[in-house]
Amino acid sequence: MTPEAATPPAAAGDTHPEIHRRGLMLVLSSPSGAGKTTISRQLLERDENLAMSVSVTTRPMRPGEEEGVDYYFVSPERFRQMVANRELLEHAKVFGHEYGTPRFAVEAALSEGRDVLFDIDWQGTQQLRDSARGDLVSIFVLPPSAEALESRLRSRAQDSEEVIAGRMAKASEEISHYPEYDYIIVNKVLRKSVTQAEAILRAERLKLARQTGLSDFVQDLKNDL
Numbered sequence: 001m002t003p004e005a006a007t008p009p010a011a012a013g014d015t016h017p018e019i020h021r022r023g024l025m026l027v028l029s030s031p032s033g034a035g036k037t038t039i040s041r042q043l044l045e046r047d048e049n050l051a052m053s054v055s056v057t058t059r060p061m062r063p064g065e066e067e068g069v070d071y072y073f074v075s076p077e078r079f080r081q082m083v084a085n086r087e088l089l090e091h092a093k094v095f096g097h098e099y100g101t102p103r104f105a106v107e108a109a110l111s112e113g114r115d116v117l118f119d120i121d122w123q124g125t126q127q128l129r130d131s132a133r134g135d136l137v138s139i140f141v142l143p144p145s146a147e148a149l150e151s152r153l154r155s156r157a158q159d160s161e162e163v164i165a166g167r168m169a170k171a172s173e174e175i176s177h178y179p180e181y182d183y184i185i186v187n188k189v190l191r192k193s194v195t196q197a198e199a200i201l202r203a204e205r206l207k208l209a210r211q212t213g214l215s216d217f218v219q220d221l222k223n224d225l
Helices: 036-046 076-084 105-111 122-135 147-154 161-174 189-203 213-222
Strands: 025-029 050-052 053-055 071-074 088-095 096-103 115-119 137-140 183-186
Touching: 025 036, 025 122, 025 189, 036 050, 036 115, 036 189, 076 088, 076 096, 088 105, 088 122, 096 122, 105 115, 115 122, 122 137, 137 189, 147 161, 183 189, 189 213
Parallel strands: 025 115, 025 137, 050 115, 053 071, 137 183
Antiparallel strands: 053 096, 088 096
């Protein structure tokens, strides 16, 4: 399967079923280890109207990952071609590897009223904001403490001491971008953090600007009164 062919399933969202709405892009960002990926997975499990945006990356596949599910793994040459052809909504280099979001699938999903979840960093979020601000809802996830962040990185048992030290050093820079986001969640208790993210998503779905079929619905309602 190609990145262009991957589209989320149809979704009605939290609006009235007779009112069409435009989908939204829900972005979760955080320093590595703060919990954005865990929160993202739980949101996907609990909300059938939300689907993950599958990014392309040049980094090697990790144990347990699947092509087309976690990422599309491409060569640096193919990635550069996608950038040149404007096939990516956003792209960034993180820890020596390139990451990007395929454009076609996301734009198709939004126009059909489906929501797309992004697990990306602040660089990618800035690019999405520049290209699609009206569709973007951004959440920055903070760890409750530096100690908790380091503990979570070590508990994953995926990275060397050198890599962990690099992630901790980079965390301060990443956290400095929190004012650029719409919402902040301090991930001390996972269950509470997921509930907060769900509340944000439900409220954003009900915004007037996203309910593109509302005027027709209201007119029909008035005609029936």
